[in-house]
Amino acid sequence: MELGGAMTIFLALCLSCLLLLSAWKKMHKGGKLPPGPTPLPFLGNLLQLKTDETFKSFMAVSQGVALANGERWRQLRRFSLTALRNFGMGKRSIEERIQEEAQYLLEEFRKTRGLPFDPIFFLSRTVSNVISAVVFGSRFDYEDKTFLSLLRMINESFVEMSTPWAQLYDMYSCVMQYLPGRHHRIYHLIEDLKAFIAERVKINQASLDPNAPRDFIDCFLIQMEKEKKNPNSEFNTKNLVLTTLNLFFAGTETVSSTLRYGFLFLMKYPEVEEKVHQEIDHVIGRNRVPASEDRMKMPYTDAVIHEIQRVTDIVPMGVPHTVIRDTQFRGYTLPKGTNVFPLLGSVLRDTKYFSHPEEFNPGHFLDENGRFKKNDAFVPFSSGKRVCLGEAMARMELFLYFTTILQSFSLKALLPPKDIDISPKVSGFGNVPPTYEMCLVPR
Structure with missing residues (x-):
């Protein structure tokens, strides 16, 4: 190699090292950070992460990525809570919608005639219809092809979010966006979901009556009109589509995944299912709708549902956030712009609050007299200002679906209980339930 060429390469390497060192210093300026392994320039702590065990890896290095924060979050959250309450969240009307959907589900379950089936889309359809009635103003027919396509995209998106490819894209989007690979799949899925919602927004706009809002989209459109002259308003079409997608996605996948996982646990622990049956028969009976x-009169069933949520830990790393100003925390300084993961799974498995955290034991939520016992470490919906928007609705759905289904059916596994594998299909942003088949036997 000629001397000039060698010198060019050497200078390029030196310049690259200087740029990386400069970037690394900028990343770590501004205060005393909490303890953790030293990040490398550009790579950060990637080498300490196991992409197939993301939660365990983040427990060790405590880093993450961020979603919306600041004024946008405050405006949209405040509005969304009000709109959801107006459409019955936490009131009698939403309970009636859940009860109605649960009856449609029973009809579909009876059609299985005790034969093996995969519960994924049975549960996705019924749960999704509850949130659909709120955000779109109506439910979908179970055989609607567009509806089934949406549910497949949501289910696949939840899986893709938890893959190693998606995690790498999150950390290195500036590079990964230009490289071919599976990580682009999630982008196309989300864009298709956004396109569907954008079309529904157009339909609502064409027939909007400001004096008679039909659903969440109508409420948002009315607010957009009220604030159209406000330059700082966050009420625009883009945020309408994204907020609706957030509600639709979360309202579909998290509850249906918890139900799927819950049935698997009940088949693995049939003695628990039997006790729930006994309590249902004693308090509700076989004929009245739950x-x-x-x-309040069913402490064991309530404890079982709580324990299912605790052990399944559907979103173990919680929803990520960004520090919007320099923040003091336990003697450390988190500089503005630092990304934080709450790691809810660490609390749900804390031995200080749960005697045997790795075991499925409804006794974690029962006192010595068999009464339901609250536990401050039960935070599957997060806590504080960032608590899940749909917590009240999700809690109601889980109770009504579990009791309605177990009132009418006994669960039958295709394997002996000891052979049932409860390991997640994928574990990353979410713990995705394993794929399985089950049978329902009328009681």
Whole structure:
């Protein structure tokens, strides 16, 4: 190699090292950070992460990525809570919608005639219809092809979000966006979902009556009109589509995944299912439709549902956030712009609050007299200002679906309980339930 060429390469390497060192210093300026392994320039702590065990890896290095924060988050969250309450969240009307959907589900379950089936889309359809009635103003027919396509995209998106490819894209989007690979799949899925919602927005705009809002989209459109002269308003079409997608996606996947996982646990622990059956028969009976007020009289069933949520830990790393100003925390300084993951799974498995955290044991939520016992470490919906928007609706759905289904059916596994594998299909942003088949036997 000629001397000039060698010198060019040497200078290029030196310049690259200087740029990386400069970037690394900028990343770590501004205060005393909490303890953790030293990040490398550009790579950060990637080498300490196991992409197939993301939660365990983040437990060790405590880093993450961020979603919306600041004024946008405050405006949209405040509005969304109000709109959801106006459409019955936490009131009698939403309970009636859940009860109605649960009856449609029973009809579909009876059609299985005790034969093996995969519960994924049975549960996705019924749960999704509850949130659909709120955000779109109506439910979908179970055989609607567009509806089934949407549910497949949501289910696949949840899986893709938890793959190693998606995690790498999150950390290195500036590079990964130009490289071919599976990580682009999630982008196309989300864009297709956004396109569907954008079309529904157009339909609502064409027939909007400001004095009679039909759903969440109508409420948002009315607010957009009210604030059209406000330059700082976050009420625009882009945020309408994204907020609706967030509600639709979360309202579909998290509850249906918890139900799927819950049935798997009940088949693995049939003695638990039997005790739930006994409590249902004693409090509700075989003929009356279960109601949310029954929960107070059913401590064991309530404890079982809580334990299912605790052990399944559907979103173990919680929803990520960004520090919007320099923040003091336990003697450390988190500079503005630092990304933080709450790691809810660490609390749900804390031995200080749960005697045997790795075991499925409804006793974690029962006192010595068999009464339901609250636990401050039960935070599957997060806590504080960032608590899940749909917590009240999700809690009601889980109770009503579990009791309605177990009132009418016994679960039958295709394997002996000891052979049932409860390991997640994928574990990353979410713990995706394993694929399985089951049978329902009428009681």
